[in-house]
Amino acid sequence: MIILFSLGSQPLTLYLLFLTLLAGLLTVSIALLGGAQTAIFSLSSKDLEELQLRSSKRYQYLLRMMEKPRYLLATIDVLQTFFTVLLVLLIGYVLVEVAIINFSDMHLWLLIPEIILLTTLMIVLQHIIPKTFAEQNNVSWTLWTLPGLFFLEKIFKPLTMLAIRGVSVVAHHNNETKKGDVKVFGSNENIEEHTTEKQEARFLKGILKFGSTQVKEVMKPKFDMVALDADKSFEEILKVVKDSGYSRIPVYRNSADNIIGILYTKDLLQFLQANSEVSWLKILRPAFFVPEGKRISDLLIEFQAKMLHIAVVIDEYGSTAGIVTLEDILEEIIGEIRDELDEKTEFDFAQIDKNNFVFEGKTLLNDMYRAMGIKDQPFEEIKGDVDSIGGLILELSGKIPEVNEEIDFKNFRFKVLNMDNHRIRRVKVTLLEEEVVA
Numbered sequence: 001m002i003i004l005f006s007l008g009s010q011p012l013t014l015y016l017l018f019l020t021l022l023a024g025l026l027t028v029s030i031a032l033l034g035g036a037q038t039a040i041f042s043l044s045s046k047d048l049e050e051l052q053l054r055s056s057k058r059y060q061y062l063l064r065m066m067e068k069p070r071y072l073l074a075t076i077d078v079l080q081t082f083f084t085v086l087l088v089l090l091i092g093y094v095l096v097e098v099a100i101i102n103f104s105d106m107h108l109w110l111l112i113p114e115i116i117l118l119t120t121l122m123i124v125l126q127h128i129i130p131k132t133f134a135e136q137n138n139v140s141w142t143l144w145t146l147p148g149l150f151f152l153e154k155i156f157k158p159l160t161m162l163a164i165r166g167v168s169v170v171a172h173h174n175n176e177t178k179k180g181d182v183k184v185f186g187s188n189e190n191i192e193e194h195t196t197e198k199q200e201a202r203f204l205k206g207i208l209k210f211g212s213t214q215v216k217e218v219m220k221p222k223f224d225m226v227a228l229d230a231d232k233s234f235e236e237i238l239k240v241v242k243d244s245g246y247s248r249i250p251v252y253r254n255s256a257d258n259i260i261g262i263l264y265t266k267d268l269l270q271f272l273q274a275n276s277e278v279s280w281l282k283i284l285r286p287a288f289f290v291p292e293g294k295r296i297s298d299l300l301i302e303f304q305a306k307m308l309h310i311a312v313v314i315d316e317y318g319s320t321a322g323i324v325t326l327e328d329i330l331e332e333i334i335g336e337i338r339d340e341l342d343e344k345t346e347f348d349f350a351q352i353d354k355n356n357f358v359f360e361g362k363t364l365l366n367d368m369y370r371a372m373g374i375k376d377q378p379f380e381e382i383k384g385d386v387d388s389i390g391g392l393i394l395e396l397s398g399k400i401p402e403v404n405e406e407i408d409f410k411n412f413r414f415k416v417l418n419m420d421n422h423r424i425r426r427v428k429v430t431l432l433e434e435e436v437v438a
Contacts, residue, residue, distance in 0.1 A: 228252070229253075411432040
């Protein structure tokens with residue numbers, strides 16, 4: 001081969017040696033990037049827990065990147081493409097220079113075997129070997145490559161955004177062409193790209209967090225759950241079942257902290273035509289109790305094994321903390337599941353004017369952002385583990401607030417309108433600056 005002959009006949013110049021070393025560095029970089037893509041998207045929930053234990057900072061960066069999966073993939077693709085083009089140019093230049101130095105009278109077409117050999121080596125070294133190794137050692141590979149990926153992502157961000165914009169323009173043009181050719185499809189068929197990306201991001205982020213999410217983070221609190229009093233008559237039970245629309249309802253005696261079973265509403269069908277008093281307590285099914293600190297990934301396995309859809313959540317003192325359903329767990333991954341019995345609106349709120357809104361205390365912060373047109377998340381740094389407006393107010397005030405009490409944070413003012421014992425029922429939220437509104 002030409003390069004091997006060159007070593008024995010005329011030594012390479014330092015310049016060519018530098019280019020050769022640079023080509024080797026590019027090869028390693030492309031291999032690491034290819035492996036990083038394979039490693040990151042093959043992480044399981046247990047892998048993520050291990051990664052979080054080994055480096056919490058890199059774990060947080062990974063979560064931020066996975067919020068924009070298309071941007072992450074585009075970043076890796078742009079880097080690989082850029083390095084590959086640069087590598088091909090370098091290899092071609094080095095081969096030609098070596099050939100000219102050692103064999104000035106040779107024909108350049110004799111370089112074809114060299115190019116074929118190097119291309120084969122590039123495929124093996126840059127793709128097959130690293131991706132195989134990365135899949136088997138995905139946590140370690142992710143830890144190794146995240147710092148470099150973070151550094152390169154900042155440098156190549158303009159080029160990445162340009163590439164994404166170019167792809168979006170082409171995709172939009174293709175969509176317009178298809179819409180022009182096929183007139184029978186309605187406007188609902190044309191799903192906007194940013195909406196799809198948000199759905200993908202939510203789905204991937206749900207998968208990433210699935211292994212570390214606890215039951216208490218997804219359960220319905222005791223104060224919000226529908227439960228039946230064991231002392232109620234059959235007619236009263238039917239009314240609650242009809243009004244709630246739920247298919248499985250906990251039953252308690254004396255208080256909600258003493259759950260005695262679960263009523264499956266389908267079991268009531270056999271008694272609908274009964275003329276005498278129905279002993280409906282006899283058809284209760286045993287309640288399944290779980291601690292609020294249990295991971296939902298483990299609970300999902302138990303639900304599957306026991307063929308259950310609902311569990312009663314208990315706190316550290318043995319009292320009822322709430323209930324959790326199979327639907328609650330699945331919604332952590334794929335987003336909210338709505339059926340024909342659900343209300344059309346996702347949450348209740350009232351808009352007084354462009355700067356004043358009234359929300360329920362249990363309204364999620366993300367829902368408040370959406371209703372008020374807030375693009376960023378101004379409370380992320382101080383909200384701790386809470387995710388509702390009521391929880392945020394408790395976090396900000398550090399105590400149980402009183403009715404009409406106002407709490408200011410940045411350019412937001414929260415006024416407590418209604419309380420139920422120690423629970424915040426309704427809140428007025430005021431934007432103190434118009435610039436906050438999108």
